[in-house]
Amino acid sequence: MGHAIYRVERFEIVAPYTLALQFNDGTEQTIDFRPVLEGELFGPLRDLSLFNRVELDSAFGAIQWPTGADFDPETLHDWPKYREGLVEMARRWALAGTPSEKQAG
Numbered sequence: 001m002g003h004a005i006y007r008v009e010r011f012e013i014v015a016p017y018t019l020a021l022q023f024n025d026g027t028e029q030t031i032d033f034r035p036v037l038e039g040e041l042f043g044p045l046r047d048l049s050l051f052n053r054v055e056l057d058s059a060f061g062a063i064q065w066p067t068g069a070d071f072d073p074e075t076l077h078d079w080p081k082y083r084e085g086l087v088e089m090a091r092r093w094a095l096a097g098t099p100s101e102k103q104a105g
Contacts, residue, residue, distance in 0.1 A: 006077040007061025017051055021076055024061065029079050036086045039093030041069050 007024040014020045017034045037046045044067050045051045057064045064070035075082050 006073045008056060008063055008073050008076060009061070011054070011056060011063060013052060013054070016048055017045075019054065019063070021063070023073070023077050025077075027077065029076060031076065031079050035083075036090045038090035039097065041067070042090070043093070043097070045069060 004025065008021050009024050010022040012020045014030060015032070017037065018030065018032045020028065020030045022028050033042075033045070033051070036042060037051075045065060050065065050067065053066055054063050055065070056062075057070065061073045062070050063076070075086075
């Protein structure tokens, strides 16, 4: 009845905005985060120097940034399953932010 609980055990920055993640079940994912870096929480991570400040939250097995942005280990583990939904959400955030950005400029 239970479900697996995944944890990121290690990660490596392998390209701009791209992390290779290793999980507690021995699996790996390499994820290019660029398509989801939009909105109030994830948009600031488009600054590569900020993105590269990623760290492992050892208490929860998640990756996180100093801005408070983080990704759930289960989402990362099953990234192919969630990717399109996250990209679509990021597109909506980008569109929602556009009018206010134009007003501010």
